[in-house]
Amino acid sequence: MAFSPLVDELVESLRCLPGVGQKTAQRMAFHLLEKGRSGGERLSGALSQAMTGVRRCETCQNFSDTPVCELCQSEERRTGTVCVVESPSDLLAIEQAGDYRGGYFVLMGHLSPIDGVGPADIGIDRLLKRIKDERVDELILATNPTVEGEATAHYIADRLDDTAILITRLAHGIPVGGELGYVDGFTLTHAFRGRKPLLD
């Protein structure tokens, strides 16, 4: 782009966003310059503050503005239950469901030897230390039902083999509102194996 080094730099910088290529970056830059200058300035400020101000919570590893995040500071959440998730968006999904009221531990990834991600990289030692210190009764392993997620869950369970903590995994089954005809075989098998008496 010959016409403006500032616009060039803006387009180039926008490409650091995930899923944004040259054309999209260009469209975003032109949109901001044409119709959204105040939005662009707000975004600039928010980015700068977040990039320097957001750290990881010392207790749950989630993003936080303070050394210990609000959720971990809350007395109400110290229920003796810790839910292990792979990412902050998993945590958000659970929070939005609104039923779970315990604590969290965010791995920020999963075990993946092929990418060089070992237990230390996702903070498993920190999790084990916390479980001891906080006297956790139940550990819910809510990693994703993928190969890596399952492997991570099993690894954590193995490391806690010698303790009396109840270790659980989220139920697999038919999604609420789903139709049997569209559910894949693995899920159906899980749903059959996990069947429950109708009248408990």
Next chain:
Amino acid sequence: MAFSPLVDELVESLRCLPGVGQKTAQRMAFHLLEKGRSGGERLSGALSQAMTGVRRCETCQNFSDTPVCELCQSEERRTGTVCVVESPSDLLAIEQAGDYRGGYFVLMGHLSPIDGVGPADIGIDRLLKRIKDERVDELILATNPTVEGEATAHYIADRLDDTAILITRLAHGIPVGGELGYVDGFTLTHAFRGRKPLLD
């Protein structure tokens, strides 16, 4: 999102980008915080500089860092030809094709009475003044082949009815590499009407 006001503000600000909703903004924010802090800081700087530093060129109305853009300052581009386009991305597409070596005028929109966009809003008076001052020989109306683009082209042509300037419109026809079977009827009609002798 309960866990960090800074992350909340970042997610909210990212939504000013076109085509970015809540989920995408969240994904972008987490990506930047997790893996792209330097990219995020670069983007913050680029945004802030572009939002305050980028203005409109006094000659062609395109985005520019200087009062008159580089392209308009270039002696080579004063060929007596001005190409009128709707947006900076149209200009870029023509520049990337690389064949045209004249000047430009960027309307930053098109006439659209229903949206309250009149001739003054897209700088048509400025264009007419420039045509007189610069002694333009040919005006290429390269607005889009849409209802609004055609109307804008015709409006400009009407306003120049009393001058001796050659006014042209880009050719419509079959795209190079296209297959006849997939070309729509309007385009084919245009292609037939605009047919040329094989051996000029």
